[in-house]
Amino acid sequence: QGQLVQSGTEVKMSGASVKVSCKASGYSFTGYYIHWVRQAPGQGLEWMGWLNPKSGGTKYAQKFQGRVTMSRDTSTSTGYMELSRLTSDDTAIYYCANAPWWELTSWGQGTLVTVSS
Amino acid sequence: QLVVTQSPSASASLGASVKLTCTLTSGHSSYAIVWHQQQPEKAPRFLMKVKADGSHTKGDGIPDRFSGSSSGAERFLTISSLQSEDEAVYYCQTWGSDVSVLFGGGTKLAVL
Numbered sequence: 001q002g003q004l005v006q007s008g009t010e011v012k013m014s015g016a017s018v019k020v021s022c023k024a025s026g027y028s029f030t031g032y033y034i035h036w037v038r039q040a041p042g043q044g045l046e047w048m049g050w051l052n053p054k055s056g057g058t059k060y061a062q063k064f065q066g067r068v069t070m071s072r073d074t075s076t077s078t079g080y081m082e083l084s085r086l087t088s089d090d091t092a093i094y095y096c097a098n099a100p101w102w103e104l105t106s107w108g109q110g111t112l113v114t115v116s117s
Numbered sequence: 118q119l120v121v122t123q124s125p126s127a128s129a130s131l132g133a134s135v136k137l138t139c140t141l142t143s144g145h146s147s148y149a150i151v152w153h154q155q156q157p158e159k160a161p162r163f164l165m166k167v168k169a170d171g172s173h174t175k176g177d178g179i180p181d182r183f184s185g186s187s188s189g190a191e192r193f194l195t196i197s198s199l200q201s202e203d204e205a206v207y208y209c210q211t212w213g214s215d216v217s218v219l220f221g222g223g224t225k226l227a228v229l
Contacts, residue, residue, distance in 0.1 A: 001163075044208070044222050047217065047219070050218070095161070097161075102211070102212035103151045103166050104163060104210060105151075106163065107163070108160065110160045
């Protein structure tokens with residue numbers, strides 16, 4: 001299942017964009033989907049979408065359509081999640097996780113994104 | 118439409134057993150689910166995958182005290198010999214017909 005290491009804490013102004021990275025090691029990067037999940041303060045887990053690192057194909061949750069972009073760099077085994085037009089409601093910890101398909105099996109440590117007005 | 122339901126909270130005494138439930142909407146009783154554990158201030162951790170037939174596959178290093186089972190549209194996580202470090206939020210996760218991923222609201226387990 002390997003290891004996923006995410007980029008560090010981000011502080012953004014309302015209206016800006018944020019790009020979080022997720023570097024994979026210890027497994028075949030193109031053999032597992034990368035999912036992105038977020039958790040607002042004191043709340044549960046919210047699925048944002050997945051990326052197929054082999055094909056580059058993506059599927060986004062309807063809530064984030066038009067505002068999220070997931071991408072990858074196979075040369076560095078890194079996945080990316082970019083979220084635009086940030087508001088205070090986007091303040092959350094963002095996690096990446098890998099999965100054979102839908103069953104998330106290994107999680108990153110999380111990246112705190114704080115949006116201030 | 119598939120909905121995943123979990124009780125918001127549960128409690129049990131140190132050394133006892135507890136059984137947490139994840140309920141799928143009727144018509145989805147064939148779906149497998151995954152259980153994740155999130156200890157305070159930590160990232161979630163994969164515990165196991167539970168199939169409709171009750172078979173389960175655990176993640177690396179998950180103690181034998183954790184087991185899974187199924188009955189109809191219900192999926193269960195049983196933790197025996199409860200320890201203080203089992204105090205956590207437990208999330209049930211599955212997939213939707215539109216190739217999306219669904220989480221239950223989580224069950225916060227208190228170890229008394």
